[in-house]
Amino acid sequence: MSVPRETSGEKSSRVIGTRRLKEPMPKPIKTRIFTVANQKGGVGKTTSAVNVAAALAMGGLRTLVIDLDPQGNASTAFSIDRDAVAGMYEVITRDLPMNDVVIKVNGFPHLECAPATQSLANAEVELVSMVGREVRLKKALNNFLQERANNGERIDYVIIDCPPSLGLLTINALVSAEELMIPIQCEYYSLEGLALLLHTVSLVQEHLNPHIRLTTILLTMFDGRTRLANDVAANVRQHYPNELIDIPIPRAVRISEAPSYGQTVMTYDPLSNGAQTYMAVAREIANRGAAVIHTAKEIS
Numbered sequence: 001m002s003v004p005r006e007t008s009g010e011k012s013s014r015v016i017g018t019r020r021l022k023e024p025m026p027k028p029i030k031t032r033i034f035t036v037a038n039q040k041g042g043v044g045k046t047t048s049a050v051n052v053a054a055a056l057a058m059g060g061l062r063t064l065v066i067d068l069d070p071q072g073n074a075s076t077a078f079s080i081d082r083d084a085v086a087g088m089y090e091v092i093t094r095d096l097p098m099n100d101v102v103i104k105v106n107g108f109p110h111l112e113c114a115p116a117t118q119s120l121a122n123a124e125v126e127l128v129s130m131v132g133r134e135v136r137l138k139k140a141l142n143n144f145l146q147e148r149a150n151n152g153e154r155i156d157y158v159i160i161d162c163p164p165s166l167g168l169l170t171i172n173a174l175v176s177a178e179e180l181m182i183p184i185q186c187e188y189y190s191l192e193g194l195a196l197l198l199h200t201v202s203l204v205q206e207h208l209n210p211h212i213r214l215t216t217i218l219l220t221m222f223d224g225r226t227r228l229a230n231d232v233a234a235n236v237r238q239h240y241p242n243e244l245i246d247i248p249i250p251r252a253v254r255i256s257e258a259p260s261y262g263q264t265v266m267t268y269d270p271l272s273n274g275a276q277t278y279m280a281v282a283r284e285i286a287n288r289g290a291a292v293i294h295t296a297k298e299i300s
């Protein structure tokens with residue numbers, strides 16, 4: 001199977017996207033909780049977290065994004081004023097209920113965000129000496145989901161955006177989730193570090209959360225004209241045929257512009273190639289709800 005060249009990919013995704021933009025997506029049997037992680041910075045974690053979440057919400061699925069990166073890029077993409085709100089710092093280190101910080105995202109009836117405030121940068125250090133330091137997010141999230149379920153408002157998708165490190169915030173995210181989503185930038189060295197990430201996941205599996213599985217790999221900033229991008233894609237396809245979402249996300253100016261307008265590309269330019277590709281990716285993720293899941297150990 002070859003990766004479609006950008007021109008043909010663009011054409012087909014436009015057709016698919018236009019036709020399917022308004023079609024509802026299938027609900028999962030239970031809440032699916034994803035951690036979006038890769039200790040490399042700038043690979044498209046936040047961009048993928050917010051756009052996949054926005055697309056799922058547009059598909060009618062109740063979605064929550066947890067911004068666990070002190071840089072707060074996901075919160076910014078949703079136009080949340082990071083100075084004015086309490087956020088995940090207070091939830092993780094001060095036991096503030098998550099419901100007190102969760103904010104509805106403007107323009108999306110089904111999308112909410114638990115924002116990161118500047119102070120989240122202190123959490124990494126403060127957590128070290130705290131009791132139950134690895135399970136604080138899991139407890140807060142479970143309480144929140146339970147509370148919502150009791151009100152008849154089951155959340156369908158939780159997407160946790162991680163900082164570019166394998167510190168305690170990322171560990172908290174891995175402990176809270178059942179599924180790991182890894183965005184891979186189709187560039188030189190992009191697969192370096194994957195082994196360390198998967199080793200960390202297997203340690204978490206062993207000691208803290210037996211349920212976490214690598215289920216989803218995204219190819220980001222894909223430029224089909226370069227041999228390198230195609231080689232990286234082929235390599236990932238060969239090693240992770242079940243986990244790879246084989247709809248490469250193109251490098252697209254509209255995707256990178258959207259956050260500066262406090263938006264996702266899904267609302268900034270819904271008919272652009274980037275938005276339509278993220279829509280197709282989200283639909284594939286929703287459709288795969290019941291797909292066979294492998295452990296990171298089995299595949300590494």
Ligand code: ADP
Pocket residue numbers: 040041042043044045046047048073164220221222249250251252253255256257259274
């Ligand atoms: P991470 O969260 O892994 O650090 P980001 O999602 O913030 O990475 O992406 C890094 C940079 O690349 C950002 O400036 C973002 O706007 C840009 N970017 C991400 N995906 C794309 C894309 N598909 N096309 C163009 N620019 C992108």
Ligand code: MG
Pocket residue numbers: 045046047069073162163
């Ligand atoms: Mg980020």
